């Protein structure tokens with residue numbers, strides 16, 4: 001079989017897979033033939049997403065996880081491996097915002113965003129690493145953000161977590177390369193999901209003006225990049241930060 005046509009069925013764990021970008025990633029990985037484990041807090045939403053994937057012929061399981069809790073992460077990863085086997089692909093996608101200017105930001109609003117977005121991603125990676133090392137094959141894909149590259153007023157906590165994810169990506173890439181595990185980040189620009197639905201018309205208009213491709217991204221735009229980084233054809237790419245932002249930051 002040709003190198004480019006090769007499809008090996010792997011197992012993928014996707015956090016924040018109940019909606020938005022995470023759900024699109026889960027669908028894309030399932031469509032590529034992988035078994036997907038959908039993780040988030042709300043079990044009903046997860047079950048709904050999983051049955052949607054199954055209805056199109058995909059292989060999907062669910063586990064509840066709360067990324068703000070190290071204990072929950074440990075249990076969820078353990079359960080995922082027990083039910084689905086070793087995790088070959090981890091998509092650290094779940095993320096939260098608690099916006100506000102630094103001058104008045106509560107300490108808890110800073111630390112809780114770091115805890116969920118950055119520490120949570122680190123602990124998920126740590127949980128799946130032994131299995132990937134044993135398999136001598138792995139893909140870790142961290143969903144960061146364009147603002148982690150640019151900075152953004154009113155998001156010091158979120159931006160710090162996303163810039164931290166980029167640093168984490170490069171460090172893990174160096175630590176895990178000898179075991180044939182690649183670690184990459186994807187930095188979405190403005191993507192139409194629940195997270196951005198709350199923004200005002202004025203803010204959206206302003207954003208659109210600085211996007212050369214003159215449209216907001218869709219979750220599928222991110223999922224396509226993730227599916228590529230999760231596949232066989234990206235095996236020589238590690239420590240990379242892949243911008244999927246319509247050109248808003250180059």
Ligand code: NAP
Nearest residue numbers: 016018020021040041042066067094095145188191193195
């Ligand atoms: P979203 O629509 O708000 O979905 C967030 C997902 O994460 C949901 O599945 C949610 O499910 C889960 N989640 C939230 N808190 C969690 C927690 N503590 N533990 C476990 N799961 C949790 O977000 P999105 O727009 O798809 O964003 C996905 C990722 O892309 C995030 O990391 C975000 O920062 C990043 N991103 C988004 C944009 C954008 O424009 N949308 C741009 C750049 C980067 P539950 O609520 O059930 O837990």
